[in-house]
Amino acid sequence: MKELRFGRLLAGALITGVLVLGACDRGQERLYVYNWTYYVPDETIEAFEREFNVRVVYDTYASNEEMFAKLKAGGGGYDVVFPSGDYVSIMIAENMLMEIDRSKVPNYENIDPAVLLLTTYDPGSRFSVPYVMGAAGIAINANFVDDWEESWSVFDRADLSGRITLLDDMREVLGAALRSLGYSVNTLDPVELEEAKTVVLGWRENIVRFDAETFGKGFAAGEFHVVHGYAENVFIEFEDLDDSHVEFFIPAEGGPMYMDSMVILKGARNPDLAHTFIDFIHRPEVYAEIADFLAIPPVNVPARELTTEQPVYGFDALLNSEFIEDVGEGLTLYNRIWQEIRAGY
16 A cells, blocks of 8 residues: 555544534635544635635544534534435434435535445435445554455454554444355344354453444554454554555455545525535545545546546445444444443443
């Protein structure tokens, strides 16, 4: 991997909590954004602020569950949020989203039609605009691990005990276990879920912890030798470090896959500016910079000709993966299984 991929990342992106970017003129319009950590380059936000003479107030979260709980509790007052597909579906059902005015987002046309066909969580993309499609995978430090299979079975290895982390994310971890058994990541079969629980309990014996926030830092520092997570969270920690010893892969069995989208909340403070922001993100030159920053395959077709970095993985690596879907009342069963996994840990 090229070290320059994240070379332009500013220190501000490492701050958790509220990031207030741009000029501080009290008369400026403000856009309130709630997004995953490390998911939009600072340069993109700053360029948007300069062009439209606005101020962006930017908060981050580590999981869909965290985001949803905060919004349901009345927190934030955000305009634009970036939920995954299953939570787009949930938020539509909860009447939390404003319908997208497509006339205000002409760059929607740049999105790959094949990608749009996959947005079954929001047929016709009435309430959401796709941002990124990808999957969590496994990063391995080849300085410490001599050989491995590109499989979820790496978490069964007792020789790596105490040097492994799994995401602190119910659907990601259970989905990984389910795919390792050949089952759907969205199964509602209690027997299959119990089998998956047994698999994860076995993995739990070898991990340091469930971690959705600091695994990248620990991996870069050599504390962890194998981590389950998102490529961008791993490689962003190697901004000034050699990463030639880092291997990242999507397991051959496949796993949970995500489509993160941009949505506008009902009651948004500035819906017009929110539409402008979403349209700005899908300008080819802007989206190309985002794709290079995240090292992901672009869903924006014209941007593919403008990227300068090789993605960590291509869309072909996702062939055996499956989108996480809203399982409705079945979420109660998932929650119970997850609580049993985490009990006493």
